[in-house]
Amino acid sequence: MLDMLFYLLWTIAKILMITVPLIITVAFYTYFERKVIGSMQIRVGPSRVGPLGLLQPFADVFKLLLKEIILPANANRFLFVLAPVIALAPAFAAWAVIPFSDLLVLADIDAGLIYVLALTSLSVYGVIIAGWASNSKYAFLGAMRSAAQTVSYEISMGFALVGVLILGGTLNLREIVLAQQGGIFDWFWLPLLPLFVIYMISGLAETNRAPFDVAEGESEIVAGFHVEYSGAAFAVFFLAEYANMILISSLTAVLFAGGWLSPFEGVPVLGETLLGEGSIFWFLAKTAVFMFMFLWYRATFPRYRYDQIMRLGWKVLIPITLVWVMVAALMAVLGLVVKGS
């Protein structure tokens, strides 16, 4: 009994070790986003609160927490309050299977990849329920857009993952990383280049980020699904969106960019040093690069028109993934890509 209690407490401690840094990362990610987009648009960005504006995210969080949560008249109270929680839960739960390094993984399960796919597809429920429960036309329009978009891009995302499965030969995320051993050109981004690009596009669409942010579309439908939300409830939606972005970035790093593996593996001079050996730092660095790309896209692309989003998803991305899944299968059969070499 004592053993079990200890095990339970240890697991909870490990969960906290993942979620607490995640929340702090989200806070500074918002700061980073404003700074990056600011400098891309030749502005300064936040600079008043604390040194270099570093305390800006905390000022924002406290402002949101102290504000009143307004329940719209005729809104469905229970679902209205539940929706942000439903949006946040899968964004955090998916981190259970992410391998930070060879040994640092909370749940090293065999079905890790489909677990992640299941949880990323759940995040749309928060949006749909929020849109419906708000009893507002704009919110509802945003929810409907988000539902159709997520279901469409899930397919191309799933096919991109199938390509990884074929070359990796396993659903276990840790073993997928191990299958990419051997330096930067052995990672899956090279043989699966089209799928890599499509995975990043679908990731943008799944997280409702610019240029696919029609669920919010502030110039068309005010703020979309969270137009009626204020205070802490709005903050939770914000947290969920950014946690999802970080999740997709880390998944891209794991699936296509060799996870914790070093890009200089096998370079003789570096050998046993930090640069030559795989470690959690490489994983974090790669995740940071993909996180930066999310901001880069937002600053440089105009928002897609809704019908063109659907066309891109169904008529462009899905056929490409279908073809490249077959190419990947051929590469695996002909031995062009040997895993773990």
Add this chain to the structure above:
Amino acid sequence: MMIQELIFYAHSLVLVLAAAMVITVRNPVYSALYLVLAFFSAAAIWLLLEAEFLAIILVVVYVGAVMVLFLFVVMMLDINLVPLKEGFSRYLPVAVLVAIVMAVELLMVLWSKGRLGVDMFPIPAPNPEGYSNTRALGELLYSKYLLPFEVAGVVLLVAIIAAIALTLRKRPGIKTQNPASQVRVSREDSVRLVKMKSEKPREV
């Protein structure tokens, strides 16, 4: 194991309650959400059976895709509940009869000894360490059941094509866009640069 039983009964309870709520709540959106809850509980029970692949696929397919579309449709419906309930008392006797017949049939199966009773299904033994449900399923599907698997795939493909063909119709008199020609637009189509000599304003 006490904890496993606790998990099983908790999820079974939620599953049965949620399934009952699906058909008893008035609001169809609540119905759909309760169905999602029921799927989740069923997936958890499958996880207890060490069938993790099936459990997660249940969530991916039904919760992640099917129920999203269900909610999509149900939320758009403007359902007036009064006419739906009109025939309730008229159909009640038939419904009760059908319910009784089904209940009796189920109980006969459950209580019969030797063929299909509960005593025929012992508690499944835990799988050996290193057993992978995903691998086991994959090996069966792609070796022993390859042909049925491929046939099922073809049947689904036919269904997809049929569904798309049903919605294809030409409606005359509506304005549509041709994305291909929109994408192919080049600068020369809309802008013409004309070289002109600079001129001095005429002196008056």
